[in-house]
Amino acid sequence: MVSSKDVAKHAGVSQTTVSRVLNSPEFVKKPTFDKVMKAINELNYVPNGHARSLVQNKTGTIALLSGPLHNPFFVDTTSAIVNYANEMGYRVNVQFVNDEKLNEAYATAIEHKVDGVILSCILLDDPIFDKLSRMDIPFITYNRKHKNNEYFVEIDNFQAGYLSAKHMIEQGHTAIAWVGGTLSVSTFNNRYLGFLQAMKDNKLPLPKQYIFNTDTSKQDITRAFHELMQLEHRPTAICAGADSLALYLIDIAIQEDFTVPEDISIIGIDNVDLSRHCLVQLTTVGSISEQNLGYLAICKLIEMIENKNNSCIQITESVKVFDRSTTRKI
Amino acid sequence: MVSSKDVAKHAGVSQTTVSRVLNSPEFVKKPTFDKVMKAINELNYVPNGHARSLVQNKTGTIALLSGPLHNPFFVDTTSAIVNYANEMGYRVNVQFVNDEKLNEAYATAIEHKVDGVILSCILLDDPIFDKLSRMDIPFITYNRKHKNNEYFVEIDNFQAGYLSAKHMIEQGHTAIAWVGGTLSVSTFNNRYLGFLQAMKDNKLPLPKQYIFNTDTSKQDITRAFHELMQLEHRPTAICAGADSLALYLIDIAIQEDFTVPEDISIIGIDNVDLSRHCLVQLTTVGSISEQNLGYLAICKLIEMIENKNNSCIQITESVKVFDRSTTRKI
C-alpha cells in the first residue's frame, strides 16, 4: 500500500508537504505542487481514509438504520437520504433492521464513529435514545419518534389517521375497519388515535372485531383481512395504518377475487411514490409538502453535524388526503 | 473519547491486555477478564473501528454502487446485498449512481479501503475495471458486465431478449416493438440482440420505427411510446428491455387511456419482485432460480474477500418466461 510517505520520498519533499498539497494547496508553491502531483499519479496514491478519520476524529460517514425495502416507504426515504448525503460529501452506511436486532445495528454504528445516525426504527421507549445522547453523536429519527419527543421528523400522524377515517366517512361509509401496526410504535399509535377520534366525533360504531393493531408482516395482514371478510357484518372500508399495509391488503383482496374499491374501499397513509403509479392509484394521506421525510431528516442531521443548527429538531408536517382510485362513494 | 488505554488504567492492566480481552479472551485469566470487562462497562468504552482498520489493513466494509431505487430491480438487489453482507458481519456503503458521475463514487470507495466493491453500473469499456484490478480490490459486477468478461453475475440476457420476443410471437403477435436502453450497456445490448435473433428466426418484419434503444428516463420512454402509438401501423406488442421500462410503459399507456393487454401487450425482463404484485402482474422473463442477482453477487464477493474462492467468477443464470397478465393472445 503506497502511503503519503512514499509519495514524499518519490517527490523529494516531506510528508507534511504531501499532506498540504492535498488539503491546503494554497500554501504550497506551484513547482512543488506539480512535483507532488506527479508523484501521486505515478504511484497511484490514494489517501487512507481511516488514518485521516483517526487523526481528525470525524469520518464523513452517516449510519442509516432503515426499515426493510419491501416497504415502499423506505424505498423513497432511503433513496432521498443516500442521495442527499452523498451530494453533501458524506458516505452512508445502510442497514435494514427489524425491531428485534436493533442493538447490533447501533453497536456497529457507534464502533465506527460515524458523524451522525439517522434512524426510523426507534421504539417509543428505546434505551438507544439515551445512549446516543450520552455518546454525543448527532442523530435524528424520521417517521417514528421517541417518547422524549426530541430530534424527529414526522408527519402529523394523529391528523393522518383522523383524515383517513374522515375521508371514508365523507364517502358515506359507516362500517370502517382499522388495520395498523403495533401500538408501541409512535407512528401507528398516533395514527390509530386519530382514527379513533374521527370515528368518535362522527358517532360511528366501532366493534372490536374491526380493529387490528398487529404485526406488519404480510402473513398477519392476510389473517386480519380474512377475519374481517368473514364477519357477519363486513366492513365496507378499511383504513390502513400505512401505505405498505394498504398495498398488502389490496394484493390480498385481488387474490381472493374481491375488487377494490367496488367490494371494499381501502385508504393508506404516507403517500408513497408507488401509490401514484397508474396501476396502483392508491388513495392515501400524506405530507402537504413535496419533500419526503427522509430528505427533511438528512438535511437537518447534516446541519446538526456541521453545527449550523443547535436547536432541537422537532418537525411535524401537515397532511392532506390524496384522493385516487381505491376508495369510492357508497 | 475513551480509549483502550483509559480502560487499561482504570482496570490496572496494560492496554495489551484490554485488547486481548476483546480479541482473544481465551488467553486471559478469568479474574483479569472480569476486571477489564467491568472497566469497559463503567467507562462505556467502544473500540475505535478506524484505528483497528488502520492497523489490520481491512475494514469490514463493502462498497455498493447501485442503480437508482426508482428502478425496482435495484430495490430487490440492494435489499438482498445489504442484508446478506450485514449477516456476514460486513457494513455496506451504498451509493446510487448514474452512469455519469461514476468516477467520484469509485474514488470514495477506494479511499476508504473497502474490502470489496460490488457494482451494477459498469459500462462495457469502463476504465474502472483495470483500476480495481490494479488496486487488488476484490470486486464483482451484477446485472451488467465489462467487456473483459470477468467477475460478473448476470442472467442470460440474450436468451431473455429472445424469449421475450418468442413469447409475443407465440401469442400471435407479428407487429412487435422493442423499447430498451442504450447499447453501450452490456445488458441492454445482449437483450436486444436476442430480441433481433428471435424476430429473424421467425422471419418477422421489423421496421426501424419499432426500435428504441434510448435513455431509460421516464421522459424518453414516454416519447418512445408516443411515437410508437402514432405510427400508421401500430405495434400490438412491446418487448421492454427491463421490467422498469415495462412498468413505465404500462403507466404511460394507462394514463393515455390504453388498456393493457387489450390494446397493447407488454412484456418485461428481470422478474422484479414488484411484478408479482396482484395490481401489476407483469409478464416478464427472469432467472429460473429463486435467488436474485444481488444475492448471488454478494455471496461470491464475500467468498473472494475471505479467500475461499480464487477462481474468476462468471455466472450466467438461465431464464424463463413468467406468464402473467400484461400480454394476451391476438
Place this chain on the structure above:
DNA sequence: ATTCTAAATGGTTACGTATTCATTTTACTT
C-alpha cells in the same frame, strides 16, 4: 548590503488499536 517580514517547507507528534517480542507469574515435576 542589511534587516525584517511573509511565505514555504520540514520535523515531530498524536490519534487508538493490534501485534510482536520480552518478561513475569503460575503450575507441575522430580
Place this chain on the structure above:
DNA sequence: AAGTAAAATGAATACGTAACCATTTAGAAT
C-alpha cells in the same frame, strides 16, 4: 525445594494521516 515449561501479562512499535511548531527561503523595504 528447585527447576522447568507453560501460561499470563506487559512494553514497545507500526499503521498513515493531519496538525503543531520550528526552520529555512524568498522578497521587500530601508
